[in-house]
Amino acid sequence: METYDLIVVGSGPGGYVAAERAGALGKKVLLIEKGFLGGVCTNLGCIPTKSLLHGAKQYKHALEGEKIGLETKEVTYNLEKAMAWKQDTVETLRGGIGFLMKSNKVETVFGEAEFVDAHTVQVGETTYKGDYLIVATGSSPFVPPIPGSNLPHVLTSDAILAVEKIPETLTVIGGGVIGVEFASYFSMIGTKVTVIEMMEEILPMMDGDFAKMMRREMKGVDFRLGCKVEEVTSEGVAYTDAKGKKQTLASELVLMSVGRKPNVAGLENLKLDIARGGVLVNDRLQTNVANVYAIGDVNGKSLLAHSASRMAEVAIANIFGTTKQRMRYNAIPWAVYSSPEAAGCGLTETEAANQGISIKSETVQMRSNGRFLAEHGKRAGGLVKVIASTETNVILGVHLLGPYSSEMIWGAAAIIEAELRIQDVKEIVFPHPSVSELIKDACFALDHTL
Amino acid sequence: METYDLIVVGSGPGGYVAAERAGALGKKVLLIEKGFLGGVCTNLGCIPTKSLLHGAKQYKHALEGEKIGLETKEVTYNLEKAMAWKQDTVETLRGGIGFLMKSNKVETVFGEAEFVDAHTVQVGETTYKGDYLIVATGSSPFVPPIPGSNLPHVLTSDAILAVEKIPETLTVIGGGVIGVEFASYFSMIGTKVTVIEMMEEILPMMDGDFAKMMRREMKGVDFRLGCKVEEVTSEGVAYTDAKGKKQTLASELVLMSVGRKPNVAGLENLKLDIARGGVLVNDRLQTNVANVYAIGDVNGKSLLAHSASRMAEVAIANIFGTTKQRMRYNAIPWAVYSSPEAAGCGLTETEAANQGISIKSETVQMRSNGRFLAEHGKRAGGLVKVIASTETNVILGVHLLGPYSSEMIWGAAAIIEAELRIQDVKEIVFPHPSVSELIKDACFALDHTL
Numbered sequence: 001m002e003t004y005d006l007i008v009v010g011s012g013p014g015g016y017v018a019a020e021r022a023g024a025l026g027k028k029v030l031l032i033e034k035g036f037l038g039g040v041c042t043n044l045g046c047i048p049t050k051s052l053l054h055g056a057k058q059y060k061h062a063l064e065g066e067k068i069g070l071e072t073k074e075v076t077y078n079l080e081k082a083m084a085w086k087q088d089t090v091e092t093l094r095g096g097i098g099f100l101m102k103s104n105k106v107e108t109v110f111g112e113a114e115f116v117d118a119h120t121v122q123v124g125e126t127t128y129k130g131d132y133l134i135v136a137t138g139s140s141p142f143v144p145p146i147p148g149s150n151l152p153h154v155l156t157s158d159a160i161l162a163v164e165k166i167p168e169t170l171t172v173i174g175g176g177v178i179g180v181e182f183a184s185y186f187s188m189i190g191t192k193v194t195v196i197e198m199m200e201e202i203l204p205m206m207d208g209d210f211a212k213m214m215r216r217e218m219k220g221v222d223f224r225l226g227c228k229v230e231e232v233t234s235e236g237v238a239y240t241d242a243k244g245k246k247q248t249l250a251s252e253l254v255l256m257s258v259g260r261k262p263n264v265a266g267l268e269n270l271k272l273d274i275a276r277g278g279v280l281v282n283d284r285l286q287t288n289v290a291n292v293y294a295i296g297d298v299n300g301k302s303l304l305a306h307s308a309s310r311m312a313e314v315a316i317a318n319i320f321g322t323t324k325q326r327m328r329y330n331a332i333p334w335a336v337y338s339s340p341e342a343a344g345c346g347l348t349e350t351e352a353a354n355q356g357i358s359i360k361s362e363t364v365q366m367r368s369n370g371r372f373l374a375e376h377g378k379r380a381g382g383l384v385k386v387i388a389s390t391e392t393n394v395i396l397g398v399h400l401l402g403p404y405s406s407e408m409i410w411g412a413a414a415i416i417e418a419e420l421r422i423q424d425v426k427e428i429v430f431p432h433p434s435v436s437e438l439i440k441d442a443c444f445a446l447d448h449t450l
Numbered sequence: 451m452e453t454y455d456l457i458v459v460g461s462g463p464g465g466y467v468a469a470e471r472a473g474a475l476g477k478k479v480l481l482i483e484k485g486f487l488g489g490v491c492t493n494l495g496c497i498p499t500k501s502l503l504h505g506a507k508q509y510k511h512a513l514e515g516e517k518i519g520l521e522t523k524e525v526t527y528n529l530e531k532a533m534a535w536k537q538d539t540v541e542t543l544r545g546g547i548g549f550l551m552k553s554n555k556v557e558t559v560f561g562e563a564e565f566v567d568a569h570t571v572q573v574g575e576t577t578y579k580g581d582y583l584i585v586a587t588g589s590s591p592f593v594p595p596i597p598g599s600n601l602p603h604v605l606t607s608d609a610i611l612a613v614e615k616i617p618e619t620l621t622v623i624g625g626g627v628i629g630v631e632f633a634s635y636f637s638m639i640g641t642k643v644t645v646i647e648m649m650e651e652i653l654p655m656m657d658g659d660f661a662k663m664m665r666r667e668m669k670g671v672d673f674r675l676g677c678k679v680e681e682v683t684s685e686g687v688a689y690t691d692a693k694g695k696k697q698t699l700a701s702e703l704v705l706m707s708v709g710r711k712p713n714v715a716g717l718e719n720l721k722l723d724i725a726r727g728g729v730l731v732n733d734r735l736q737t738n739v740a741n742v743y744a745i746g747d748v749n750g751k752s753l754l755a756h757s758a759s760r761m762a763e764v765a766i767a768n769i770f771g772t773t774k775q776r777m778r779y780n781a782i783p784w785a786v787y788s789s790p791e792a793a794g795c796g797l798t799e800t801e802a803a804n805q806g807i808s809i810k811s812e813t814v815q816m817r818s819n820g821r822f823l824a825e826h827g828k829r830a831g832g833l834v835k836v837i838a839s840t841e842t843n844v845i846l847g848v849h850l851l852g853p854y855s856s857e858m859i860w861g862a863a864a865i866i867e868a869e870l871r872i873q874d875v876k877e878i879v880f881p882h883p884s885v886s887e888l889i890k891d892a893c894f895a896l897d898h899t900l
Contacts, residue, residue, distance in 0.1 A: 081519045089823050377539075414865050424867070432491070433497060450766055
């Protein structure tokens with residue numbers, strides 16, 4: 001029987017990074033994957049959606065480019081080609097992960113892992129032993145028990161990535177990140193999209209002013225807030241609106257995107273402490289069983305690909321490394337790749353209020369910015385908000401809504417991690433012209449002195 | 451006669467920021483401008499070029515979008531509309547600066563400033579007195595004494611922004627930032643562009659590997675390196691190539707972009723120390739005359755709009771502020787808004803070698819990145835390089851070539867300013883999928899441990 005320093009189950013952005021880092025340290029590592037390398041992120045999540053969204057954004061630019069000098073006739077969106085491009089991207093990245101595993105001498109086994117005990121995993125007829133075990137089994141779309149949710153035109157995010165024709169109408173149930181990204185995508189390629197959200201606002205990780213502007217800027221999408229879906233039928237979606245009135249919405253396709261649930265089925269023999277949100281872990285990602293770690297969506301702490309990767313690094317550092325790292329959740333950025341984009345890092349005003357943290361906050365309009373104006377004009381909307389501690393002036397949150405948000409936000413993670421103060425950011429030189437300058441502008445709005 | 455706490459001459463990104471910051475501190479400020487508010491940057495530089503480049507990039511995407519699902523017929527670039535959009539952007543921003551001056555109670559006078567002495571400036575018949583004087587007169591395109599450089603089809607960057615038709619052919623003399631941006635622009639909109647550069651490589655602020663890839667990725671542009679222009683005639687450009695052979699290049703338009711020279715004419719009465727590169731200043735931007743400061747291009751220290759703005763802040767902090775700031779040049783980012791984009795901050799390998807600084811450096815290919823692949827495919831090129839001190843592991847330079855470079859680079863300025871080490875950046879969580887993740891990847895390449 002083969003024995004390993006580490007067995008990792010699940011090859012998403014948690015699992016494969018854990019395997020890679022441990023392999024790079026010279027450890028003997030086994031990585032088990034029941035589907036494709038890369039997990040949901042590479043195959044059914046982050047990557048395919050970004051591939052499709054990029055094409056749809058270019059399509060939209062081509063349709064709307066006349067004012068900036070771009071004239072086109074007969075602009076069409078070819079779904080088949082977009083899907084082929086997406087598939088090529090996915091397969092290239094999958095291949096890249098395979099290469100990474102090989103170059104770090106990680107052994108990879110494809111098949112469903114059966115957990116025998118905290119040191120033993122079986123795949124088919126073969127048994128593997130490991131000193132340490134990392135559970136990185138991810139999450140799955142949660143389908144609520146709504147009548148009709150098993151009808152064939154009701155899809156989860158997995159299935160909607162394989163549509164073969166552009167639907168005329170789409171109802172998105174749930175206005176979180178996944179719902180909003182798909183709403184944006186289908187809206188851009190010509191589908192009439194309605195989003196039904198049970199809460200009073202979409203995108204709960206944003207402050208209300210941002211979510212409101214996001215809805216306003218996603219002009220083609222009809223948002224219905226405070227609405228409870230009662231039933232899905234072959235004709236459409238029946239819901240109770242915010243005023244308690246019954247409504248029906250005809251819809252060719254329905255996307256069920258109300259959330260995701262951790263994949264904890266099958267972990268029973270490990271005797272892990274599991275709560276409703278997932279496997280319980282400490283800040284080293286260790287479970288109640290000392291040699292078993294749980295990283296990524298399965299522990300329910302932060303359902304983001306890059307959180308999973310960071311958890312992988314922290315877990316490996318604690319298992320095999322020389323630095324005793326702890327997982328910190330205060331500077332994890334998020335991004336929504338819709339049109340417009342949004343991204344944030346750190347505290348929102350709402351979170352600060354809920355946690356009783358005394359903060360000051362300033363928001364600047366993107367249309368005061370040279371590059372934004374040069375590219376989008378004075379009628380487009382966008383926001384930048386910076387939040388700082390009243391007491392220490394340390395930056396606690398940065399929130400962006402508008403172009404380049406997803407690529408600017410890493411700097412916010414850096415300044416929050418480094419605990420820079422307002423004054424420190426004011427002394428950073430931002431390139432001109434760039435949308436990023438608005439972060440400095442917001443800091444000057446917080447403190448006009450030099 | 452009116453007296454002021456501060457007189458600022460020149461309303462570019464140095465001058466108007468100085469006036470704004472001093473006004474915000476409650477000082478009585480006069481701003482003198484001979485042309486339009488915003489100076490070269492707003493009217494003839496950063497802003498109009500970015501406006502045009504954005505439209506040209508969208509045009510290129512529309513032409514090349516088929517593989518990602520975007521099908522178009524009869525795509526044309528309408529120069530007149532692009533120029534109108536550019537003009538609207540410029541005028542909006544100019545208006546914005548005017549508003550900023552008003553809201554900070556800065557008095558603005560239009561006209562040519564005559565410097566009478568270190569406290570006195572005259573505009574037409576009116577004399578103004580100031581306790582402090584900030585010279586922010588900027589720079590102008592340098593036209594070398596090449597025979598024929600005064601011919602009507604030989605343009606500087608100022609004039610080429612007003613072309614009324616797309617030229618068939620364009621020869622760009624000088625492969626610096628301005629030359630490369632215009633080469634990229636005209637190449638994208640259909641002009642056959644040749645760049646003639648006297649040095650052995652373009653873009654001297656980049657390491658050679660980056661400049662080489664930039665040339666490779668600017669597929670439509672013909673770069674001729676190590677070539678010395680001898681004469682411009684009405685038919686074309688005569689030059690001696692790298693092998694000493696005489697060559698002639700037919701060209702409808704010629705762009706002269708070999709550099710810029712500080713506007714020091716007229717400063718004589720101030721009795722400032724002036725060298726070839728501009729007005730001499732200390733690290734507080736003070737000249738040899740104690741109440742006179744010189745900021746922006748006119749001091750020749752760093753000919754970038756954002757450097758000028760930062761100098762404005764440092765000067766005002768020293769004149770009126772409570773913090774005794776010093777100008778630092780080690781973390782000033784630069785960006786080239788060509789297609790592809792490039793940006794950098796801090797030391798290059800070449801600079802480190804020249805300065806005898808012991809560094810380590812790692813470069814990663816953008817095509818290993820999920821978002822880059824999803825948007826540009828596996829055949830596109832892009833690079834990320836991170837440079838750190840061998841001794842301390844502190845990050846000293848970050849260099850980017852590829853999409854989003856100009857909007858990602860501010861984070862590099864932040865980490866260099868904060869003196870983060872490799873390990874610190876490895877612990878920052880970067881959003882996935884984003885091109886910015888490559889910065890972390892390069893840090894892991896520098897140090898595989900956790």
